[in-house]
Amino acid sequence: MRRLYINDEWIEPESGQINPTSPVDGSALETVAAGTPAHVDDAVEATVDASDTLREMNVHRRAEAINAAMDAIENRTDEIVSTMTVEVGKTTSEAREEVESAIRSGREYAADAVRLCGEVTRSQYDDRHNFTRREPYGPTGVITPWNYPFEIPTDHLSAALVTGNPVTWNPASAAALTATHIAGAFAETSLPDGAFNFIPGSGGTVGAALSGHPAVRLLAFTGSTEVGQRIAATAAERSAECLLELGGKDPVLVLDDADVSRAADAIVLGSNYNCGQSCSGTERVIATESIYDELVAAVTARTEELTVGDPRDAETDVGPPINDDIRETTERQITAAVEAGARVTTGGSIGDRYIEPTVLADVAPEMQAATEETFGPLTPLISVADREEAVAVANDTRYGLQAAVFTESLQDAHRVIDGLQSGGVVVNGTNNFWEHQLPFGGFKQSGSGGEYKGRWHLESMTQVKAVAIDYGD
Ligand code: NAP
DSSP states (O other): OBOEEETTEEEOOSSOEEOOBOTTTOOBOOOEEOOOHHHHHHHHHHHHHHHHHHHHSOHHHHHHHHHHHHHHHHHTHHHHHHHHHHHHOOOHHHHHHHHHHHHHHHHHHHHHHTTOOOOEEOOSSTTEEEEEEEEEOSSEEEEOOSSSTTHHHHHHHHHHHHTTOOEEEEOOGGGHHHHHHHHHHHHTSSSOTTSEEEOOSOIIIIIHHHHHOTTOOEEEEESOHHHHHHHHHHHHTTTOEEEEEOOOOOEEEEOTTSOHHHHHHHHHHHHHGGGGOOTTSOOEEEEEHHHHHHHHHHHHHHHHTOOBSOTTSTTOSBOOOSSHHHHHHHHHHHHHHHHTTOEEEEOOOBOSSOBOOEEEESOOTTSHHHHSOOOSSEEEEEEESSHHHHHHHHHSSSOOSEEEEEOSOHHHHHHHHHHOOOSEEEESSOSSOOOTTSOBOOSGGGEESSOBSHHHHHHHTEEEEEEEEEOOO
């Protein structure tokens, strides 16, 4: 059984465990110990004790520790990739891409942290030197989802620790086994005892205890909008800081003059990558009527080329969804849309384990398939009159994470960038996109409290201290 890690010790509790089963074939995987609220108390106490030591540790030494964790991960990449593939159903190439991206980001956080500085400001008073410093919040809780079970946790942990915040991490139950690889890598570093703690276990128990703990000053949460809002409400009672990266219903706008072939490739990738289980997946396509039929035909044809099946097979493009909820949501949305007049142009079949990638044409903006996060391999296409209507339909949602627009017109691209209420906009590329060199975060109910990735993530993990030195006589 894989164990908890609290205050520099691997712990096997007397009871409580997660028994993961593979979405690929239902087989039982290695069990992982599950913690309790008492373990959360022990871990948070350890982070309280480690706060001063970690804050005072030279940032260059903290950066070395993060790089050492990335080295350990790199050395185990093959083992991690095969765990992820059977535990969450990612294809081998998706899993490898994610681990490599996590390692690259971890090293970037280490490099960025040593350059994270405050600023000197010009005082309006004589003989006064003003400057700011960025300081850690202190005891931090990290709670992460199963859909990018490697990169998201590794990023939050690297960003928190390198900026001097000691962490207690509760990973998603559905990816607890994958999480043990990350925990092993961070546990081996030279960070002070108590700086890193790992407690798998149900979010409703362990995650709730962590987010409600009075000593936790910063919560970094990636997951659904519903759970994020609950965490934020609890944290608000003690004015704890929350970095929330939440759900989306991300739109791709395709305008009259778009390169339809290019748009179709990007849409099919964005809808089906990771079996559609991406926060920035293509959840809605909004196309102007003059190119609508051509786009539907191109998206349908490319979707039909996808191979669905065992994610360990090299030719598989789309593996199984993580659970029954995603199969049920996808099926319910397709059924409701068809009853209301939409057409399935390809796919539509939902088996015991797999979902056939499905394209829905003639979707109206108010259908569930166009309003509710699907998180499955479904591409709903909506027809609109023009650019203005496309932007209005795209914005008619509580979400605003990552959008894309396809157009050959620089003016139209700028007008759409201006008009979209979205944390990110990609022009002429897939919206299922992130890289370390751009901040990633949501507008509206897709996120708050700062940004993920790059130096923006480090800034979100630190608070500003203002210093004024009066050197007058
Ligand atoms: P979720 O159900 O919100 O779970 C996320 C994490 O919260 C899990 O570790 C879960 O534990 C835990 N949790 C559940 N209830 C809790 C509670 N009451 N208190 C504290 N923690 C609790 O989300 P998910 O299904 O794992 O992930 C899919 C969602 O995440 C989608 O909405 C997706 O859009 C979003 N997401 C957003 C981003 C982004 O960057 N914006 C990235 C990836 C995913 P258990 O696993 O034990 O339930």
